[in-house]
Amino acid sequence: MKFPFTTLAAAALACVGTTHAAEVKYLLWDAMQLPAYKQCAADFEKKNPGTTIKISQSGWDDYWATVSTGFVSGTAPDVFTNHLAKYPEFAKNGQLVDLTPLIQRDKVDTAAYAPGLFEIWGREGKQYGLPKDWDTIGFVVNMEMAKKAGVTLADLQSMTWNPKDGGSFEQIVRKLSVDAAGNNATSPSFDKKKVSVYGYQTPRGAPGMMGQTEWSHFAQSNGFKFQDKPWDTKFYYDDPKLVETIAYIAGLPGKGLSASFENAKSLGSDAMFVGKKVAIVPQGSWMITYFKSNAKFENAWVPLPTGPTGTRATMFNGLADSIWAGSKVKDDAWKWVKYLGSADCQSVVANTGVVFPAIKGQAERAMEVQKTKGIDSSAFLTMAKSKTFLMPIADGGSEIDEVMKSALEGVLMGKTDAATALKAANIKVNELAKK
Incomplete structure (x- = not known):
């Protein structure tokens, strides 16, 4: 039986449709x-x-x-x-x-x-x-170390922080920082040059323009903001609120409360935590399964400290x-x-x-x-449910990130002070954002 051409064409098209x-x-x-x-x-x-x-x-x-x-x-x-x-x-x-x-x-x-x-x-x-x-950011804590130091979960869940004396956050970090002789950093006998366990460690050691896990939570709870709104070409990295925040973080190794920038960069804060070399690290919710699988000791996630503004703050990504x-x-x-x-x-x-x-x-x-x-x-x-903020977003982000990474790295390595570095970096950043 012969079919009209149009019928054959339709059938062929139907076959094509079913064999996509x-x-x-x-x-x-x-x-x-x-x-x-x-x-x-x-x-x-x-x-x-x-x-x-x-x-x-x-x-x-x-x-x-x-x-x-x-x-x-x-x-x-x-x-x-x-x-x-x-x-x-x-x-x-x-x-x-x-x-x-x-x-x-x-x-x-x-x-x-x-x-x-x-x-x-x-x-x-x-x-x-x-x-x-x-995702948001929280602190993961070695609860075995916390209990040994007399720090309760309630203490950890209600920490406060400020860039002047560190608030109850620093007091807890001092209790958790232990030297080779077993003295913690609240003791006058504490040897900050021979630390066996650091109380706190900033992740990765080389934060860029966002500081997602490294510093943004401290800075925002201190009153800092990156920009007025996404895509704005004006940044505020020279804000005194950020300057004192970065200066505070950079000062922790000198107190024996954190590892040096160089050591943290080579070892990695997550590995240090898993290896029982540090008691508290900030990390994102995407790392929940990692720590569950790799930290072979009792640990807990706690909210970030309340800052001088009276609220906790986290990047919401x-x-x-x-x-x-x-x-x-x-x-x-x-x-x-x-x-x-x-x-x-x-x-x-x-x-x-x-x-x-x-x-x-x-x-x-x-x-x-x-x-x-x-x-x-x-x-x-x-x-x-606390104060949340978005990542800074702008054209030229990769170049801005490199500028901030270089500036912050210089401060963390002790090559320059925070005020000088951030003022110079902010000028470059704003020039890049306007291109």
């Missing part, structure tokens, strides 16, 4: 989140026959080089986990897909996300990512998934991004308890899961 096949490459940096997203990918593929999600994971240090070189070589992932510190430059260079028309077309409920998480990924009417999770502008499978990539930002996927993530998903209510679910594993992560929710 696409591979979406997805890149993330956190290995601990990999299992959750592999499950999301499997669920997505069942709902979208013909579309395959190929997930790759690369550690933070190599991740951004992979993304950036991929943009140039045409091999970038179709979808990748994006960061507030990185996306302004990517957006400015036209490397990200504007999701606004897609969000509007598919009527995505952006009000489902925790306040502020969606908006910060937009600029001038364009949207560059859908929120996936959020949210990651998002973005689509590369050069992707050859943009339609499928959007379906995947939309799924990543949905309750279906974020509930899977919540059930692993690794991070706090962006959709309202899912963070509380993650905390319940963590509780079944013996982890009380309520300190992070306490911080989320």
